[in-house]
Amino acid sequence: MPYKEKKIEKLYYSIGEVAKMFQVNTSLIRYWEKEFDIIRPKKNKKGNRLFTPGDIENFHIIYHLVKERGMTLKGAKKKLRENREDTEHNFEIIKILKEIREMLLEIRDQMP
Numbered sequence: 001m002p003y004k005e006k007k008i009e010k011l012y013y014s015i016g017e018v019a020k021m022f023q024v025n026t027s028l029i030r031y032w033e034k035e036f037d038i039i040r041p042k043k044n045k046k047g048n049r050l051f052t053p054g055d056i057e058n059f060h061i062i063y064h065l066v067k068e069r070g071m072t073l074k075g076a077k078k079k080l081r082e083n084r085e086d087t088e089h090n091f092e093i094i095k096i097l098k099e100i101r102e103m104l105l106e107i108r109d110q111m112p
Contacts, residue, residue: 012042012050021056022063032062035073038080061091 019026033039033049038058041049051059065076065087079087 009053012052013056015041015049015051018051018056018059022059024063029059032059036062036077036080038062060095061088064091064094 013021015026015029019029022029030049033041036058039051039055039062041051041055043049061080062076065071065079066073071079
């Protein structure tokens with residue numbers, strides 16, 4: 001199996017970096033921040049938002065529910081409020097399966 005260097009995580013990400021990760025506008029990031037209480041960025045003296053890796057994980061879950069599964073914001077909020085642990089667990093399983101799929105596709109592409 002090929003060696004993959006582990007990504008170096010930053011302590012804080014700007015709103016622009018977060019928007020780029022998810023390929024969305026910064027306005028959507030601000031909107032989700034208002035709508036979902038699980039996203040709590042720190043703000044510096046200038047008022048710039050600083051998102052932690054934990055916030056990024058929460059964005060992944062929200063993005064999965066809203067954009068990939070097609071849930072409404074109201075439905076996503078309800079799912080997170082009523083069944084957060086199962087939602088996070090299911091998201092982790094899906095993430096692992098996607099990684100396995102990518103690895104299998106890489107192996108397939110390397111075959112003669």
